[in-house]
Amino acid sequence: MLNYRAPLGTYSWLLRDVLGAEAALDAIYPADLRSPELFDTVLKEAARLCESMLLPCNRDGDEYGCTLLDGAVQAPPGFRAAYNAFVEGGWIGLATPADHGGQGLPFVLNVILHDMIMATNLSFGDYIGLPQAAAKTIGVHASPELREAYLGQIVAGATNATMCMTEPQCGTDIGLVRTKAMPDGDGFALSGTKIFISAGDHDLTPNIVHLVLARLPDAPPGVKGLSLFLCPKLLADGRPNAVKPVRLERKMGYKAAATCEMHFDNAHAWLVGQPNRGLAAIFTMVNTARLLVSLQGLGTAEAAYQAASAYARERRQGRALTGPAEPDAPADPLIVHPDVRRLLLGTRAFTEAGRFIALWFGLQIDISERHPDQERRVAADDLVGLLTPVVKASFSDWGFRSCTDCMQIFGGHGYIRDTGVEQLVRDVRIAQIQEGANGIQALDFIGRKLRSNGGRAWASFLSLVRSDLAAAEGKVEPDHLRLLTDAADQLDAAAKELLSAASEDADWIGSAGVDFQAAVALLMFGWAWIRILSAPGADNAAMHITVATYFFAREFPRLSMHLELARTPPSTLMALAADDF
């Protein structure tokens, strides 16, 4: 069984001393909503809930999964009580603006909440994250009538919500959506099949609101013909709508998230936003949804690390290579072995810097959405947009690697279900796929973000990195600064090369994508380490230096390799005829 403790001290230190969150948010929130004391109180309660309600039902969620019986889905044991506890505490509306019925707290707190949720019960995250996303979309795009009818109850948690995009013939390529919306009375009648609908049906709430991408009768083909609809499970008079789950997917992990195939059979629905502008409405949520998926990687890695480091300190097996460390015991603890430490440090180099990145990112979202100064909003939005694919891909990749590395420390005991670590591996694997598979993130990063507005966001990220490096001089190891300065220059040059090559042969974007993105991620992690190392007030500064030293010695060198691979011509991938695969 896993036994996770939320890293509250670290969150608190990052917010206060490393990120200066109170000051960063000063033009956005009143003083009492951004004080370190409030943050600590909120996070302590969030941690209590996650540790006491989510962790205990995480294993049951995996063992029992959800059940589809008589056309209705039951959540696993313990989930309803956990959900109710989150509803009672108002956690769904934590960062929803007060005028949408929420608590109006900074979004960065919601990031930390989800980090803890992912660490204790990844599947449960959907039942909190989806209504948050739906509330945002409805709050921004829906008519006053729809807002009046649904927004409050979604934010309060009385009604849950889903996003219905994927269809059997249409995954990544959302333009292939076929679900039809026919005008019908005061609204529309939806017909079609949606698959992979998370939380598509369940018994945590009586009603569920589905946000559905569909096509109006005369819609143009492709993404420009998509409209967004709101389709409730129960109609206003309490009668069931013509939407139901017809299949529950059986998955590798992530089993307590009810992944449904939903049939819409002339279901009553209402348009959200403008006709044929469904994609724009959906995009309201893309960056935050991808950030939450990133947290699946970060949270599970922390949970795996806590389990594996405890095991490595306790389990005795073999002797240190340099001679018995504890000669009187029958064997030394695993932690004496360099390679066991390598697996643990590799995880920690990710989780420590990743937490900084996640929180910094959360603050940027706060600023980009709510700062009164438009210039500040745009600047933050540039960074959020640019780095969303980088964070999503790198956190999910490193999260998966961390979980499987931590599992390795347990040997055969990690492969059996008892320790709970193999569940983390299976659960987190979804993060590399959902909200855009990581290969798609790379296309988004290079094909779109890197060059949008003449490369403005990329330039602004590099200048942020460079100025933080300059500010850290004298506070951190000069070698680390030099490595990062060189890397920033190299990546800048490589980006220019790449975009120029891509203008001749667009396959460069896909050919270089994943590796170039991985190189940028290493720069971002290196920058995060510099920010951590140059911050004041860490009780354990020496420990941070040791982990950072590991990072620069043993993770950062991968950057050059990724850059070399990114520079390899597309012909090395495209030469083989399709039939020869």
Place this chain on the structure above:
Amino acid sequence: MLNYRAPLGTYSWLLRDVLGAEAALDAIYPADLRSPELFDTVLKEAARLCESMLLPCNRDGDEYGCTLLDGAVQAPPGFRAAYNAFVEGGWIGLATPADHGGQGLPFVLNVILHDMIMATNLSFGDYIGLPQAAAKTIGVHASPELREAYLGQIVAGATNATMCMTEPQCGTDIGLVRTKAMPDGDGFALSGTKIFISAGDHDLTPNIVHLVLARLPDAPPGVKGLSLFLCPKLLADGRPNAVKPVRLERKMGYKAAATCEMHFDNAHAWLVGQPNRGLAAIFTMVNTARLLVSLQGLGTAEAAYQAASAYARERRQGRALTGPAEPDAPADPLIVHPDVRRLLLGTRAFTEAGRFIALWFGLQIDISERHPDQERRVAADDLVGLLTPVVKASFSDWGFRSCTDCMQIFGGHGYIRDTGVEQLVRDVRIAQIQEGANGIQALDFIGRKLRSNGGRAWASFLSLVRSDLAAAEGKVEPDHLRLLTDAADQLDAAAKELLSAASEDADWIGSAGVDFQAAVALLMFGWAWIRILSAPGADNAAMHITVATYFFAREFPRLSMHLELARTPPSTLMALAADDF
């Protein structure tokens, strides 16, 4: 559902044209046992069995697993019929010498048999591989009476077999074994608990022979006090012995292999080999057991590749970056995308060269065990011993990566159970752990194999590589030869450096281990590609060149990174205090 077809043409070509198996085995087997025609006939029948008997019950093995009921384990549906088919065909004794009751065919054929078994039903492999291993141990070490009583029926498949080593307190550190053997009548009484016993109990055969590591009353502590015992489930008179399964492990995958906790409660047993020489008896099987685990990586990767490449050619989603490839279709097939091709080529760079390596390795085992010329035997044994950890670790690592990469191509469809690819990911994960976790393989490679006999085996491997590179001149791309020549020199120098550093600080062995081993693996794969490219008679020479070009451009560059990481001082891992983890 998976739909694997064994690559029979490739096996045949590798044996005939690349490896010259008939000639390589000429002093060992009579002509009719090493002819290409015989090989083709045997392999065709093996493929038919695997495809028609193992693949269909593979999914059921995962869904139902094994069942422990009333102190007895039942194998999943279909396994008994499949086992009987293998027994009827004499496949367990395929490569067992005729004087031990087997067919006496070359071991290399057994390698190919297991490659196909792993591709179609990884769990099933244990029911074939364990009796093969036990037969070898009994054949070499047991008394004539024990051989007479058990060898024939194990080889014939009438009795199955296990290896009982691990105990709750004792995994990697086998010296911690506590199971006791007390003299008792004509034999011994075994008492103790063994865990993680594959095929520990099942209903495929009435009797099961357990080979058990235990301690005699006055045995010295540690590995020098281990003796090996034979302990049958049923005694000669048909009565049950005092050994039984008390628990069936629930695992991430590999579920049809009955992984049992076994209790021995004064069970009758007989000594195999000399007292306190149990480890030597076990070591008879280590190299071949590790090779079979390597094939778990190779076989599943091939199965995953076949599934993913078919999906990538058929599934339509999005458009080629360079513009619609099939403008009349609603979308292009996935195979137009460079990154999808990268995932597929990464797998194929492994499977194609890996099959060469596996077969070459099989021939070396044939030569090392059976060649009449002792010098030839020793030379082959050197290579087998040296490369066993490299092959085990690299095949299981690359196999896991391949399965998870191929799963990624399916997107969300890969994460649900229907396609069968996620089962491959879960199943193959065991290969990085069992028969010595991969970190242990690295310790074996650097701490033992690299320097044994003054580095004789290492020198002989490098000289093999260099002479094959010289022989390939004029036949393959000169750049590839140059890369490999340089790498061989670099690795040779790095090995010397490393061993010298380790003599000052033994933690270098663990600190550099995994990365140095990974670098050697890349040299080995590069050498394999040169052997493939320079062989005559491939129908598809151009295709091999294309895949090899991918390998040298996009996999081989990792070698430098691994070397750089291997050269990083152990202090980067050892500096953090144990309590700070």
